[in-house]
Amino acid sequence: MKEEIKTAAEQEKTGLEPEISGAEALLRCLVEEGVDTIFGYPGGAIMPVYDKLLDYSDRLRHILTRHEQGAAHAAQAYAMVTGRPGVCFATSGPGATNLVTGIANAFLDSVPVVFITAQVTSGLIGTDAFQETDILGISMPVTKWNAQVKKAEDIPDAIARAFYIARSGRPGPVLVDISKDAQFAGLSYSYRNCTYIRSYNPVIQLQMRDIESAAVMINHAEKPLILAGHGVILSGASEELRALAEKGGIPVAATLLGLPAFPNNHRLFAGMLGMHGNYAPNILTNQADLIIAIGMRFDDRVTGNLKKYAPDARIIHIEIDKAEINKNVRVDLEINNDAREVLAALIPLVRQISREKWIREFRILDRVEYEKVISPETEPDEGEIRMGEVVKAVSDLTEGNAVIATDVGQHQMAVARYYRFSEKSTLVTSGGMGTMGFGLPASLGAASGNPGRPVIAFIGDGGFQMTVQELGTIMQYQIPVKIILLNNSFLGMVRQWQQMFFNGRYASTEMVNPDFMALAGAYGIQAHRVTQRGELRDAIVTMLAAEGPYLLETVISREANILPMVEPGASVSDVTLTYR
Amino acid sequence: MQQEYTISLFTEDHIGILSRITLILTRRQINIESITASESAVSGIQMLTMVVSTTPDMVNKVARQIEKLVDVIKVFVHTNQEIISQEIALYKVTTRGLMSGSMIGDLVRLHHARILEVTPEYIVVEKNGSKEEITGLLAFLEPCGVLQFVRSGRIAITRQVKELNAYLKEMDDAERTRHVPSEVYN
Ligand SMILES: Cc1ncc(C[n+]2csc(CCOP(=O)(O)OP(=O)(O)O)c2C)c(N)n1
Ligand SMILES: [Mg+2]
Numbered sequence: 001m002k003e004e005i006k007t008a009a010e011q012e013k014t015g016l017e018p019e020i021s022g023a024e025a026l027l028r029c030l031v032e033e034g035v036d037t038i039f040g041y042p043g044g045a046i047m048p049v050y051d052k053l054l055d056y057s058d059r060l061r062h063i064l065t066r067h068e069q070g071a072a073h074a075a076q077a078y079a080m081v082t083g084r085p086g087v088c089f090a091t092s093g094p095g096a097t098n099l100v101t102g103i104a105n106a107f108l109d110s111v112p113v114v115f116i117t118a119q120v121t122s123g124l125i126g127t128d129a130f131q132e133t134d135i136l137g138i139s140m141p142v143t144k145w146n147a148q149v150k151k152a153e154d155i156p157d158a159i160a161r162a163f164y165i166a167r168s169g170r171p172g173p174v175l176v177d178i179s180k181d182a183q184f185a186g187l188s189y190s191y192r193n194c195t196y197i198r199s200y201n202p203v204i205q206l207q208m209r210d211i212e213s214a215a216v217m218i219n220h221a222e223k224p225l226i227l228a229g230h231g232v233i234l235s236g237a238s239e240e241l242r243a244l245a246e247k248g249g250i251p252v253a254a255t256l257l258g259l260p261a262f263p264n265n266h267r268l269f270a271g272m273l274g275m276h277g278n279y280a281p282n283i284l285t286n287q288a289d290l291i292i293a294i295g296m297r298f299d300d301r302v303t304g305n306l307k308k309y310a311p312d313a314r315i316i317h318i319e320i321d322k323a324e325i326n327k328n329v330r331v332d333l334e335i336n337n338d339a340r341e342v343l344a345a346l347i348p349l350v351r352q353i354s355r356e357k358w359i360r361e362f363r364i365l366d367r368v369e370y371e372k373v374i375s376p377e378t379e380p381d382e383g384e385i386r387m388g389e390v391v392k393a394v395s396d397l398t399e400g401n402a403v404i405a406t407d408v409g410q411h412q413m414a415v416a417r418y419y420r421f422s423e424k425s426t427l428v429t430s431g432g433m434g435t436m437g438f439g440l441p442a443s444l445g446a447a448s449g450n451p452g453r454p455v456i457a458f459i460g461d462g463g464f465q466m467t468v469q470e471l472g473t474i475m476q477y478q479i480p481v482k483i484i485l486l487n488n489s490f491l492g493m494v495r496q497w498q499q500m501f502f503n504g505r506y507a508s509t510e511m512v513n514p515d516f517m518a519l520a521g522a523y524g525i526q527a528h529r530v531t532q533r534g535e536l537r538d539a540i541v542t543m544l545a546a547e548g549p550y551l552l553e554t555v556i557s558r559e560a561n562i563l564p565m566v567e568p569g570a571s572v573s574d575v576t577l578t579y580r
Numbered sequence: 581m582q583q584e585y586t587i588s589l590f591t592e593d594h595i596g597i598l599s600r601i602t603l604i605l606t607r608r609q610i611n612i613e614s615i616t617a618s619e620s621a622v623s624g625i626q627m628l629t630m631v632v633s634t635t636p637d638m639v640n641k642v643a644r645q646i647e648k649l650v651d652v653i654k655v656f657v658h659t660n661q662e663i664i665s666q667e668i669a670l671y672k673v674t675t676r677g678l679m680s681g682s683m684i685g686d687l688v689r690l691h692h693a694r695i696l697e698v699t700p701e702y703i704v705v706e707k708n709g710s711k712e713e714i715t716g717l718l719a720f721l722e723p724c725g726v727l728q729f730v731r732s733g734r735i736a737i738t739r740q741v742k743e744l745n746a747y748l749k750e751m752d753d754a755e756r757t758r759h760v761p762s763e764v765y766n
Contacts, residue, residue: 136596141603145650148595165650198748199592199653323644326637 019186022152023048026116026178027056029159032191035087037061037078037448039071041098043091044131046118048183050089063448063477065441066469068095072102073438073467074445076111076173077428081403082449085112085166092118093131096177097138101435104142106173108432109257110234112166114159115139115175122150122179135177144172152185156192164194169202170321171234202320203338206345210335214292214316214342215349217333221290223358224250225281225313227273227302230257230431231295231320231339238262238423240343241294247347249355251362253281255296257431260421264400270362274302275566276413279373279575280365282566286573287361288313295319295339298328299432308571318342372577373563378418384557385533387414387486393540394456394484395419403428403446403455405481407439407463410492413562415458426450437466443481444474454482454544461487461513471523474549482543485553488560489513496561500579501568520551527551584613585639586663586736587630589646590620590653590744597651601628604645610634614667614733622744625653631734654747658738665736669714669729670696671705677724678703691717702727 020028026049030038038060042050053062065071068090075086090099096117106113119125120132125148136148145165149158155178162174218224232241238261245252245262251270252262262269271278273285282304285291291313296302303309306328317324317331318339325334335342377388391414394402400422406412406429421427428446430438443457464485474481495509520527526546530539536554543552564575591597598617605612613631620627632639639657647655675698678684687693693707707717714731 137599140596140600141607146596197650200650321648323641323648325644327641327644 018188020189021048021052021183022155022178022185022187023052023183024055025152025155025187025189026159026183027052027060028189029156029191030087031056031059032193033159033163034084035060037063038087038089039063039065039074039078039445040089041065041068041071041091041095042089043093043095043118045092045120045180046089046095046183048180049116049118062089063444063473065444066472067467068098069102069437070441070467070470070473072099072113072115073105073435073441074448074473075113075115076102076106076109077405077442077445078449079111079113080428081426081446085114085163085171086445087114087116089116090118091131092120092135093133096135097133100138100142101433101437103139103173103175105430105433105435105438107142107144109430110171110230111173112171113173114162114166115143115173117175117177118183119148119177119179121181123181125150125179135175139175142173143175144170146175146177148177148179149182150179152182152187155182155187156189157194160192160194161197164197165200169200170231204320204336206337206341207335208345210333211342211345212349213333214318214335214346217290217314217316218248218250218292218346219351219353222355223284223288224248224290224292224355225270225284225288226250226252227255227291227293227296228252228258228261229255229294229296232258232261233295235295235320235339235341237295237340237343240340240347242266242423243347244343244350247352248350249353249359250292251281251284251359253277253285255299255302255431256416256429257427258296259416260423260425260427263422264420265422268359271366272416274299274572275304276417276562276564277302277566277575278366278417279369279564279577280362282564282572282575283365284361285310286312286571291315293317293319293331294343297321297324300328303328304566304570304572304574308573369564369577374418377414380533384560385530385536385554386560387411387556388418389533390484390486390536390540390554390556391415391418391458393537397540397544398454398456401425401453403450403453405429405439405443405446405455405457407457407459408434408436408493409460409463410488410496410560410562411458411460411486413493414486417562436460436463439463440467440483441470441473443483444470444477444479447479447481448477455480456482456484458484458486460492461485461489461511462491465513468519471520471525475523475525478548480548481550482546483549483551484543485516485551486556487513487516487553488556488558490558492560493562495559499559499561500565516551516553525549525551527553529553529555531555582633582635584631584633584660586658586660586665586734587628587632587639587643587646587655588658588736588738589628589630589655591626591628591649592651592653593619593624593626594651597626597649598628600649601646601652604642605632608634608638608642610638610642616733616735620744622748625744629734629736654744656738658736662740663736663738665710665734666708667711667714667732667734668706668708669717669731671707671718671721671726672702672728673705673721674725674727675699675701675703678721680724683724686720687717691720693717
């Protein structure tokens with residue numbers, strides 16, 4: 001790294017600007033990378049950067065969260081709605097360690113976030129100095145790349161690499177740790193975007209032979225099924241996915257993060273895969289003769305028991321990360337490349353076919369699921385309010401076009417199942433990690449990145465209280481998020497498992513909750529509480545029409561379960577519709 | 581079925597890369613039986629040779645995960661038949677023990693070992709060879725009183741013909757001629 005800086009500096013010697021501080025150089029680099037918003041939290045080691053930030057407030061907006069974890073989730077959500085890397089600042093020691101959950105969350109869901117942590121003065125590194133932690137070592141297993149900078153002149157190159165690595169190939173979080181003395185020291189500033197790293201080759205040559213093989217497999221299949229994952233969205237391949245599905249008459253099932261990749265009201269949409277996914281795609285995975293997996297990684301929540309997964313199917317895996325291919329499921333054809341590139345090349349080779357008989361099999365099972373599960377959940381006319389009807393009402397009123405953030409638990413699955421995502425929608429949720437506490441900070445990050453679109457957060461009463469302090473951030477910046485608190489007074493998802501698999505022994509899952517109206521009031525956030533079905537729709541309409549932030553608490557059925565379910569260890573085709 | 585594999589890999593000479601590699605093996609509970617790290621024939625590029633025992637399926641999974649690391653240039657996985665490998669060992673034995681009987685003669689004739697230093701108290705012996713040969717010599721010397729024994733990790737050369745330089749050139753060429761797809765994240 002050092003050598004390259006030297007040559008770059010030498011080449012540009014004549015064009016060099018006068019010295020600026022490392023802290024200022026960092027901010028200039030961010031401006032060069034097109035950053036306009038930073039989420040973060042200050043502290044001793046990062047004070048030089050914050051000091052300079054005041055001078056850059058016209059170009060860089062800093063949002064002070066109430067906890068570094070909140071800043072990390074917000075930065076991730078910002079990236080998910082804008083399509084540009086999120087940026088997050090934290091100080092050394094506890095500031096840096098508070099980021100770890102957020103970094104890991106971004107890592108598992110392949111979201112580009114550039115984390116900047118401050119480090120103690122370079123002479124003190126390694127001595128257990130005050131607020132020194134080895135954040136490089138701690139973050140190593142959960143970052144795509146990380147580096148420490150101890151000299152001001154190394155800052156521009158490190159930042160350039162950080163952005164290039166974060167957003168290219170399979171995106172992911174990166175971390176740059178900058179010592180305090182490097183922030184203070186001066187350098188002759190010049191910036192060059194990074195476009196090439198010898199040991200890193202995110203762009204792969206397309207092999208037409210593989211594309212042709214895929215086309216032959218698709219054209220000869222009788223029961224093909226597309227599995228669309230987050231990769232479709234990350235590569236911007238939604239249009240191509242739709243074109244492929246329509247031309248080949250192929251049903252499309254989605255993973256949790258892949259839901260907005262394909263219009264959920266399309267006749268070829270088969271529903272969500274996996275543990276709480278839809279009935280038809282789970283059962284028919286095991287009848288398909290060809291699976292075309294695009295930008296997904298066969299997570300265990302999607303596949304259920306691997307030994308009984310897709311026994312009759314040949315599998316084509318289109319995936320940018322080679323290490324994901326043949327990791328969980330053995331595939332017949334691997335296409336290690338960007339989803340959009342592959343689909344664009346594949347579409348012309350696929351024959352126009354309509355597979356009405358195969359599609360009908362989905363419709364028949366959909367009907368069964370509708371009668372047994374969906375209708376009672378979304379259109380009940382008696383009993384307590386159900387999560388599903390709340391989500392469906394919001395889906396109808398926003399026409400599936402909103403930015404939806406969720407926390408983790410039953411309500412997350414209700415959103416995934418009952419919000420009808422369109423290609424214009426965005427789903428900001430914690431998939432791979434299942435991080436409770438993600439929803440509230442993610443919603444404020446999403447709203448900061450996308451002022452034009454409504455942002456609605458569905459959050460459980462448990463997860464809400466994990467990062468509830470972010471109401472302070474929402475208040476301070478008047479971020480217009482609409483928060484729907486689905487209050488069942490339980491850690492609902494864990495309670496469901498206790499009911500189903502631990503003989504109904506409710507160990508530490510029932511909660512005595514605070515007065516959420518008073519809590520919102522303390523933050524000056526408009527709030528309303530609904531307990532009756534009759535008030536629900538109007539309450540949602542009022543919330544959506546309100547200016548500024550809004551909390552709508554809906555008191556829902558305490559002990560409702562999310563169904564269908566592929567029980568742990570079961571095959572996807574053994575998905576159950578009713579609780580025994 | 582478990583089998584011995586030699587993983588050879590080339591990396592940029594950057595801090596922390598060894599940690600990242602061992603993290604991947606640790607997560608899969610794969611023990612590194614030996615490891616050798618040194619500069620490769622190309623200056624600025626490090627070469628690592630690791631010996632692991634695992635299944636064919638698993639070795640390929642971890643190799644792909646290692647190759648994915650930003651600072652790793654190329655990973656090769658070889659079975660023992662595909663490589664020519666050597667280890668080196670040093671033995672410090674008592675002079676009195678080694679001088680008795682026909683030990684010295686057998687040492688040179690049967691074990692093809694070299695003597696590096698002789699003092700009245702001890703003799704230092706060096707041996708290159710396979711793991712088995714080195715262990716065999718240790719057993720042979722045991723009766724003389726072995727004061728110290730040290731062995732290196734494995735170094736290996738492949739029987740295949742394509743060399744690292746060719747890969748590096750390929751990568752640079754690909755970079756120069758590549759067509760850059762528009763990224764969503766930019
Ligand atoms: C940080 C964290 N701790 C624990 C869990 C385990 N967990 C998963 S869902 C859940 C319950 C969530 O309860 P709540 O937020 O009220 O949502 P509900 O399931 O009731 O909709 C728990 C404890 C988790 N996913 N994340
Ligand atoms: Mg709850």
